[in-house]
Amino acid sequence: MKAIKAAAVQAAPVYLNLDASIAKAAEIVSEAARNGAKLVAFPETWLPGYPFFVWLGAPVEGIRFIPQYHANSVELHSSEMKRLQKIAAANDITLVMGYSEREGGSRYMSQVIIGEQGEILLNRRKLKPTHVERTVYGEGDGSDLRVVDAAFGRLGALNCWEHMQPLLKMAMYSQFEEVHVAAWPTFSLYREMAYALGPEVNNGASRQYAVEGSAYVLAPCSIINQEVFDLLAATPEKGALLNPQTSKPGGGFAQIYGPDGRALCEPIPEDQEGILYADLDPAMVAIAKAAADPAGHYSRADAARLVVNRERRCVMQEINILTNSNFEVIPLEDDIAI
Numbered sequence: 001m002k003a004i005k006a007a008a009v010q011a012a013p014v015y016l017n018l019d020a021s022i023a024k025a026a027e028i029v030s031e032a033a034r035n036g037a038k039l040v041a042f043p044e045t046w047l048p049g050y051p052f053f054v055w056l057g058a059p060v061e062g063i064r065f066i067p068q069y070h071a072n073s074v075e076l077h078s079s080e081m082k083r084l085q086k087i088a089a090a091n092d093i094t095l096v097m098g099y100s101e102r103e104g105g106s107r108y109m110s111q112v113i114i115g116e117q118g119e120i121l122l123n124r125r126k127l128k129p130t131h132v133e134r135t136v137y138g139e140g141d142g143s144d145l146r147v148v149d150a151a152f153g154r155l156g157a158l159n160c161w162e163h164m165q166p167l168l169k170m171a172m173y174s175q176f177e178e179v180h181v182a183a184w185p186t187f188s189l190y191r192e193m194a195y196a197l198g199p200e201v202n203n204g205a206s207r208q209y210a211v212e213g214s215a216y217v218l219a220p221c222s223i224i225n226q227e228v229f230d231l232l233a234a235t236p237e238k239g240a241l242l243n244p245q246t247s248k249p250g251g252g253f254a255q256i257y258g259p260d261g262r263a264l265c266e267p268i269p270e271d272q273e274g275i276l277y278a279d280l281d282p283a284m285v286a287i288a289k290a291a292a293d294p295a296g297h298y299s300r301a302d303a304a305r306l307v308v309n310r311e312r313r314c315v316m317q318e319i320n321i322l323t324n325s326n327f328e329v330i331p332l333e334d335d336i337a338i
Contacts, residue, residue, distance in 0.1 A: 001153030001154070001178045001280075001282035001285055002152040002153060002282065003279065004037075004152045005035075005037050005039075005278070005279050006037060006038070006040075006041070006179070006216070006256065006277070006278055006279075006280050007032040007037035007039065007218075007275050007277050008041050008218040008219060008220040008254045008255070008276045009040065009043065009275055009276075010220065010221055010223060010254035010273060011024075011028060011222065011252075011273040012223050012227070012228060013046050013047060013048060014048075015048070015228045015231065016048050016069060017048060017072065018047060018072040018074065019080075021046070021048055021049070022047065022080060022083050022087075025042065025046070028040070028275065029087050029088070029095060030091055032093070032277075033092065033093050036277075037093060037277060038094060038116075038152060039094045039096070039155075039179065039280075040093050040095055040096070041157075041181040042096065042097045042220055043098050043183050043184055043185060043221050043254075044109065044111075044159045044160050044183040044184055044222070045098050045100050045109055046099065047072075047073075047098070047099035048069065048072035048100060049222075050185035050186065051065070051069060051100075051133070051136050052224070052242065054136055055132055055189055055241065056238045056241050056242070057238070059135050062135070062136075069100065070105075074099050074100065074101060075102050076101060076103070076112075076123055081112070081120075085118040085120065086118060088114040088116065089116070089118030094113070094114065094115055094150045094152070095114040096155075097111065097114070098110070098159065099111075099112065100137070101123075106138045107137050107138065108137055108139075108140060109126035109129055109133065109137050109140075109159055109160075110126070111123075111157045111159060111183060113155060113157060115150060121149075122144060124145070124146070124157065125138075125140030125141070125144060126140055126158075126159040127140045127145070127165075127168060128162075141309070142309045142310055142311070143310055143311065143313075145168065145171050145172070145308060146175065147172060147176065150179070152179070152280075153178040154176050154179070155178070156175065156177045156181070157182075157183065158172065158181075158182060159183050160183065160185065160202075163182055163202075163208075163209055164205060169209060169212065169213070170294065170306050171308050173212065175295070176295055177213055178285050179218070180210075180213060181217075181220070182205070182206040182217050182218065182219045183220055184202060184206075184219060184220070184221045184222070184253075185221075186222045186223060186251035187199040187270075188251025188270070189242060190241060191243060199270075203219065203253055206257055207263075210259055210260075212294060213259075214259045214291075214292060214293060214294065215285065216256070216257065216259060216280045216284075217256070217257040218278075219254060219255050220254050221253050222251070222252065223250060223270065223272075223273065224242055224243060224249050225249050226249050228249075229248070229249045248271070249271050250271040251271075252268060252271065252273070253270060254276050256277075258284055259284050259287070259288035260284065260287075260288055265277070
C-alpha cells in the first residue's frame with residue numbers, strides 16, 4: 001500500500017436527474033483532486049439518488065417515481081458511465097461511485113470502481129437489497145464480491161447493510177483488503193423510530209469493519225436536501241418519516257476511520273454538503289494487521305471456513321460456465337466529454 005489522501009463525499013445528487021448529477025460529481029471530484037485526494041468515494045446509489053419514496057407509504061405510492069428513476073439509472077456500457085471514467089482520468093484519481101445500475105428492465109444497487117486511467121476495475125451489485133429496497137432493485141451474486149488492486153493498494157467496497165452480514169465482510173477481509181468504501185444513503189430516514197437505521201448504529205458498523213478488517217474505511221453518506229425534502233414530503237407525516245428528529249433536511253454523517261477504529265475527520269453538520277479528507281498511512285495498516293490479521297495469523301481455517309460461489313447468476317447460460325477469465329478491465333474511450 002502507498003500513502004495517499006482520500007476523500008469521502010457528503011452531498012446530495014441532483015435528485016432523479018442523471019445528467020446534472022454527473023456534472024455535480026465532476027465538480028466534487030475536481031475539488032477533491034485539487035486538494036490532493038487520490039481516492040474519492042461517493043454514497044450508495046448517489047446516481048440518480050436513493051429511492052426514499054419507497055419508505056414513505058404503501059408500495060403503490062412509489063410507483064409514479066419508477067419510470068423516471070429507471071430512465072435515470074445507468075447502464076454499465078453507456079455514455080454516462082464513460083463520462084464517469086473520463087472524470088476519474090481527467091483528475092488522475094480512483095473513483096468509487098454508488099449508482100442505480102440498469103440492465104434491461106431491472107435495476108441493481110451497484111458500485112463501480114474506476115482507476116486513475118479511467119479503466120473500470122470492478123463493477124459490483126449489492127447482494128441483498130434491504131427491506132423495501134427489494135421493490136426497486138434485484139439481487140447481486142458472488143461473482144463480483146471482490147477486492148481489486150488500485151493504484152495505491154487493495155481496495156474493496158460494500159453498500160449499506162452489507163456491513164451487517166458477517167460472511168460478506170469475511171469474504172472481503174480474506175482478500176487482503178487495505179482500504180474499504182462503506183457507502184451509505186443517509187441516516188435520517190425513520191430516525192428514532194428505527195434506531196438501527198440511525199447514525200449511531202451504522203457509523204458503528206463502519207468503525208467495526210475497520211477494526212475487524214484492519215483496514216481504512218471511507219464511509220460517504222448522502223444528505224436529504226431541501227429539494228428532495230420538498231419533493232417527497234407531501235404531508236407532515238411523510239416529512240416526519242424522512243427525518244423524524246427535525247422534520248427538516250439532514251441525515252449526513254460521513255466519516256473516515258483508521259484501521260484501529262478511530263475517526264480521522266471532524267464531521268460535517270448533517271444538513272451541509274462537503275468533502276472529508278484523511279491521510280492514509282500504510283504503517284497503520286501494518287500495525288493493525290500485526291495484531292489481528294483476519295486473513296492470516298488471526299484466522300483459524302481449520303475450525304471455521306467461508307465458501308464463496310463465484311458463478312455469475314443469469315437467466316440464460318451457455319455451455320461454458322462463467323469463470324474469473326470472463327472478467328475484463330474496460331478501457332476508457334477518448335471521445336466522451338465530461
